[in-house]
Amino acid sequence: MTGRDAAAVPPPTARTGAVAAFGREHESSAPAATKKQVASWAMWDWAMQPFNTVILTFVWIALYLTSRMFLEPSVRESGQLADGSYMNCNESQFTASAYCQGLTDLSEWWGWANFAAGILILLLAPVLGQQADARGSKKKWVMGATIAIALVQFSLFFVEADPKFFWFGAFAVALAAVIGEIGNVSYYAMLSEVSTPKNVGRVSGLGWGLGYIGGVVALIVCIPVLFLIGQSEPLAFKLVAVICGLWTIVFSIPMFRNVPESPSYEGTEKVGFFRSYIVLGRSIRDLFRTNRPTFWFMLAAAVYRDGLAGVFAFGAVLAAQGFGFSFLEVIVFGLAANLVAGISTLLAGRIDDAIGPRRLIIFALAGLVVMAFVVYALRDYGTIVFWVCGLLLCAFVGPTQASSRSLLTRLTPPSQQGTIFGLYATTGRVASFLSPLAWSLFLMWFGGIVYGVLGIGLILLIGLVLLLCVRFPKDVGA
Structure with a gap:
């Protein structure tokens, strides 16, 4: 099809190159976003990061x-030693104790709550994305998600340090994770409306970078509360949750004030909620028929994105249990990891626009795989190996995430961004068991926690190989 022929028909999501459609629809639907609108859009990443960094990962x-x-008081007391300290559950003589089994149960139960959240995201994210596309209500979905997440964080103030409150706390955080993913679908889909084909990489990188740096700042703000009130005092963690809720509200205001609502697109079917699942099925079928690159890219991305999640999910565990990091060292590493990831993501945005997102993703994934295996190979050299290689791992994570979002935006016309990013969230959740499975199997097979990094490296390697097999249109800058 020639350029003239392509301009004569509505741009499909087709093998001819969706980035061309992205450019045409972008130009025809709205004027270019101002710098203020771009910065305001990116601030939502900053606003949401305390939930991910402080609540989900390092603190709450x-x-x-x-x-x-x-734990039940009797179980908790059974774990206290004569000198007042508590059992180290990494030592074999304590592993089978009621105290250590109780801690294991808590982690397992949190895993089940998280699993339930994943199922809800799998079911809801894509159809809600389709609804936002059809009704031109992406900003409203993001606003609703923001308010709901802030309210959930405020509700954590009422979670007492008592076994009776465990499930309330677990399901509250899991619910916030579901809401956050639903908000992400519409937020990601707005990327095409605050960027152009020439700067989409920089804009995407700006959002990811601000998110990581926001996590660092939020962690710095919360750490004094933990140390001043005391790490064993429930009040400290309650106040941390409130701080995160306030942060979410305050820093999301620029987006809601300065970024206009998304338009509804002609040809996007407006249907009821349950009918959206039929529309979703047709979208997957049509995506496979007309845009194989996007279809196969999402499958490859599902694998390597789970590897990226594993880097952060198990990084702190590997540091503490595999390399003997203290509590304070783990926190400092968390700060450094987010800072390095944020800076590298900001810098990588320009590289994305210069060389294309596919090349940048391949380079970053290759770096991740190499660093994962180097951590294992040089493990006998101690903590310095984890500090250097661990931070290099983090330096590659952010650019991979941001460029993946950039590449998908280039592959998808704005009229289908919500639906496609809903599928993107869904495929990511479908593969979310891979890193935990690989981690656990390598520990079981080889009997040492440091072997877990090989499992994460393997998942990243598989994702890289799958990505190399995807054939992209020439006009996506890949």
Whole structure:
């Protein structure tokens, strides 16, 4: 099809290159976004990051909800040693104790709550994306998700350090994770409306970069609360949750004030909620028939994105248990990891626009695989190996995430962004068991926690190989 022929018909999501459609629809639907609108859009990543960094990863779940504070008093007391310290559950003589089994149960139960969240995201994210596309309500979905997540974080103030409150806390955080993913679908889909084909990589990188740096700042803000009130005091964790809720509200205001609502697109079918599943099925079928690159890219991305999630999910565990990091060292590493990821993502945005997202993703994934295997190979050299290689791993994670979002935006016309990013969220969740499975199997087979990094490296390698097999249109800058 010639350029003139292509201009004569509505741009499909087709092998002819969706980035061309992206450019045409972008130009015809709205004027270019201002710098203020771009910055305001990116601030939502900053606003949401405390939930991911503080609540989910480093503080609230790890140090409070799954800690001994939520054990039955008799079980908790059974783990206290004569000198006042508690059993180290990594030591074989304590592994089978009621105390250590109780801590294991808490982590397992949190895993089941998280699994339930994943199922809800799998079912809801794509159809809600289709609804947002059809009704031109992406900003409203993001606003609703933001308010709901803030309210959930405020509700964590009422989670007492008592086993009776465990499930309330677990399902509250899991619910916030579901809402966050639903908000992400519409937020990601708005990327095409605040960027152009020439700067989509930089804009995407700006959002990811601000998110990582926001996580660093939020962690720095919350750490004094933990140390001043005390790490064993429930009030400290309650206040941390409130701080995160306030942060989410305050820093999301620029987006809601300065970024206009998305338009509804002609030809996008407006249907009821349950009918959306039929539309979704047709979208998957049509995507496979007309845009194989996007279809296969989402499958490859599902695998390597789960590997990226594994880097952060198990990085702190590997540092503490595999390399002997103290509590303070783990926190400092968390700060450094987010800072490195944020800076590298900001810098990588320009590289994305210069060389194309596919090349950048391949380079970053190759770096991740190499660093994962180097961590294992040089493990006998101690903590310095984890510091250097671990931070290099983090330096590659952010650019991979941002460029994946950029590449998908280039492959998809704006009229289908919500639906496609809903599928993107869904495929990511479909493969979310891979890293935990590989981690656990390598530990079971080889009997040492450091072997787990080989499992994560294997998942990243598989994702890289799958990506190399995808044939992209020439006009996506890939």
